[in-house]
Amino acid sequence: MSESGSDGPAQFENDPLRDANGFEDKEIDCVDCGKPFVWTAGEQLFFRDKGLKHPPKRCKPCKKAKNERLEAVIKAQEEGVKQRVEVLVHCAKCGVQTTVPFYPSQGRPVYCRSCFLEKNPETLPKDDES
Numbered sequence: 748m749s750e751s752g753s754d755g756p757a758q759f760e761n762d763p764l765r766d767a768n769g770f771e772d773k774e775i776d777c778v779d780c781g782k783p784f785v786w787t788a789g790e791q792l793f794f795r796d797k798g799l800k801h802p803p804k805r806c807k808p809c810k811k812a813k814n815e816r817l818e819a820v821i822k823a824q825e826e827g828v829k830q831r832v833e834v835l836v837h838c839a840k841c842g843v844q845t846t847v848p849f850y851p852s853q854g855r856p857v858y859c860r861s862c863f864l865e866k867n868p869e870t871l872p873k874d875d876e877s
C-alpha cells in the first residue's frame with residue numbers, strides 16, 4: 748500500500764476528503780460490466796451511516812438495470828399468479844373441448860380431465876377448486 752515516488756514531499760496533507768471524513772474515493776470493478784466505477788467518499792460515508800459492511804458491487808447503471816430486472820421478474824410472477832393459463836384444446840381421446848392450465852407441447856396428446864384420470868389413475872391432479 749505504499750505510494751510510488753515516495754521521495755517527493757507528502758502531497759496529501761491538505762486533501763479535503765481525508766480531512767472531512769477519513770474516506771477517499773475508491774475504484775471498484777463492477778461485477779456485471781467489469782468496468783471500474785468510483786465509490787465516492789460521500790457514498791462510503793453513507794454506507795457507514797447505514798451500517799452497510801460491504802461495498803457496492805455494481806456501477807450505477809448496472810445496479811439500476813439489476814433492480815429493473817428484479818422488478819420485472821416480480822411483476823411477471825405476480826401477474827402469472829393472477830392470470831391462470833387456460834388453453835382451449837380438444838381431448839385426444841373423446842374429442843371433447845376442454846381447457847388445460849398449461850401450454851401443451853406440439854405433437855403431445857392432451858386429454859380432458861376424465862380421460863386423463865382414466866389413463867393415469869394414480870396421478871390425481873391437484874384440485875384446488877373443491
Ligand SMILES: [Zn+2]
Nearest residue numbers: 777780806809
Ligand atoms: Zn457495471
Ligand SMILES: [Zn+2]
Nearest residue numbers: 838841859862
Ligand atoms: Zn376425453
